Amino acid sequence: MLVEVLFWVFASVLAVSALAMITVRNPVHSALLLVLCFFTSAAIWLLIEAEFLAVVLILVYVGAVMVLFLFVVMMLDINIEEVRARVTRYALFGGIVAGVVVFEIVSVVWTRSLGLDVTTGAQAQPAGYSNTAELGKLLYTDYVYPFELAAVLLLIAIVAAISLTMRKRAGLKQQNVSAQVAVRREDRVRIVKVEAVRPETTTPEKGA
Amino acid sequence: MIPLNWLLILSGVLFAISVAGMFINRKNLILLLMCVELLLLAVNFNFVAFSRYLNDINGQIFVFFVLTVAAAESAIGLAILVVLFRERRSINVEDLSTLKG
Numbered sequence: 392m393l394v395e396v397l398f399w400v401f402a403s404v405l406a407v408s409a410l411a412m413i414t415v416r417n418p419v420h421s422a423l424l425l426v427l428c429f430f431t432s433a434a435i436w437l438l439i440e441a442e443f444l445a446v447v448l449i450l451v452y453v454g455a456v457m458v459l460f461l462f463v464v465m466m467l468d469i470n471i472e473e474v475r476a477r478v479t480r481y482a483l484f485g486g487i488v489a490g491v492v493v494f495e496i497v498s499v500v501w502t503r504s505l506g507l508d509v510t511t512g513a514q515a516q517p518a519g520y521s522n523t524a525e526l527g528k529l530l531y532t533d534y535v536y537p538f539e540l541a542a543v544l545l546l547i548a549i550v551a552a553i554s555l556t557m558r559k560r561a562g563l564k565q566q567n568v569s570a571q572v573a574v575r576r577e578d579r580v581r582i583v584k585v586e587a588v589r590p591e592t593t594t595p596e597k598g599a
Numbered sequence: 600m601i602p603l604n605w606l607l608i609l610s611g612v613l614f615a616i617s618v619a620g621m622f623i624n625r626k627n628l629i630l631l632l633m634c635v636e637l638l639l640l641a642v643n644f645n646f647v648a649f650s651r652y653l654n655d656i657n658g659q660i661f662v663f664f665v666l667t668v669a670a671a672e673s674a675i676g677l678a679i680l681v682v683l684f685r686e687r688r689s690i691n692v693e694d695l696s697t698l699k700g
Contacts, residue, residue: 398601402609409613409637413620418629425633432640435609439601441647444662451666456636456673463677464629467684485622489615496611500604515600525656526663534660541667548671552678558685 394438401438405431418464426457440516443523603652610644617641628683628690632676639669 405428412424429452436445516522530538617637624630643662650658684690 394601398605402605405609406612406616409616409620412637413616413623413630413634418627421630421633425636428637429640432644435606435644436647439606439647439651441651441659441662444643444647444659444666447663447666451670452636456670459674459677460629460633463681467629467681467690469627469629469690481622481625485619488622489619492615492618493611496614497608500607500611522656522659526659529656529660530663537664541664544667544671548674552674555675555678556681 398435398438401431401435405435418469419461422457422460422464425460426453429453429457441522443526603648606644606648610641610648613644614638614641626692628680628692631692632673632680636669636673639665 408424408427408431412421412428415421415424429448433445433448436442436448617634620634620637621631624634643665646658646662646665650656650662680690683695687694
C-alpha cells in the first residue's frame with residue numbers, strides 16, 4: 392500500500408515538473424526542473440527495485456549531464472524574450488500531438504494484447520538479492536563487447552567535445568613540443584676553442 | 600507492488616510531455632536538447648518496467664547503454680551549441696539556415 396501511495400506521489404511530482412520544465416520562461420529554471428524530473432524518476436526506479444540504474448541515473452544525469460547543461464545555459468547569455476517570442480503559435484499543435492501520443496499508449500496498455508497479466512505487480516525480490524551484482528555478472532560476460540564499445544563511444548565523445556570547443560587564441564605563447572624534442576646537440580651547443588692567455592699583469596718579485 | 604500499466608502510462612505521459620515541449624520550445628536549441636533527454640528517460644522507463652515485470656535483467660543492461668549514448672550525445676550537442684553561439688551570437692533555430700542552400 393505504501394509503495395502505491397509513494398508511486399502516485401512521485402508520479403505526480405514527475406508529471407508536474409516535466410510540464411513546468413517545458414513551459415517556464417527561464418532556461419536555468421528548465422534545467423533545474425529537469426534535475427527534479429531525473430531525481431523523481433530515480434525514486435520510482437528504486438520503488439520497482441532497479442537500484443543500480445536509479446543510482447546511475449542520479450550520478451550520471453544529475454551529477455554530470457545536468458551540470459554540463461547548467462554550465463552552458465549560464466555561460467551563454469541568451470536573450471530569453473527573443474527566444475520565447477512566438478511560443479503560443481505552436482502550443483496548440485504540440486498539445487494535440489501530445490494528446491494523441493498519450494491516447495495511443497494508454498489504449499495499447501489497456502487492451503492487454505501483450506499476453507501478460509499487467510494488473511498484478513511483480514513479486515518482490517528475496518532479501519539478499521543484489522540488483523547490482525546481477526547486472527555486473529551479465530555486463531561482464533554476455534555484454535562485454537558492447538560494454539567496451541560503450542567505453543570507446545565515450546572516449547570519442549570526449550575527443551569530439553574538446554576538439555570542437557578548443558580554439559586558438561592569437562598572441563598566446565605556447566611550447567612547440569615536437570621542435571623541442573627534435574632538436575639536436577649541433578643546433579644548440581657551440582664549442583669555442585679559446586687559447587689560454589698568460590695574464591699581462593706584473594707580479595711583484597720576491598726579493599724586491 | 601505497482602501494476603505494470605501504471606508505469607507504462609506514466610512513461611507515455613512523460614514522452615508526450617516532452618514531445619509537446621519540442622513543439623513549444625522549437626526555437627531554443629538548449630530546451631530542445633533537454634526535451635531529448637526527457638524523451639530518452641521516458642523510453643528507459645519502459646525498459647526498466649518490462650525488465651522488472653518479465654524478470655529479465657537484460658532490459659536493464661539496455662538502459663545502461665541508452666544512458667551512455669545519451670550522455671555522449673548531450674556532450675557533443677552542447678559542444679556544437681557552444682561553437683554555434685560563438686559564431687552567431689544566437690541559439691535560435693531559425694537563424695541556423697546555412698544548409699538550406
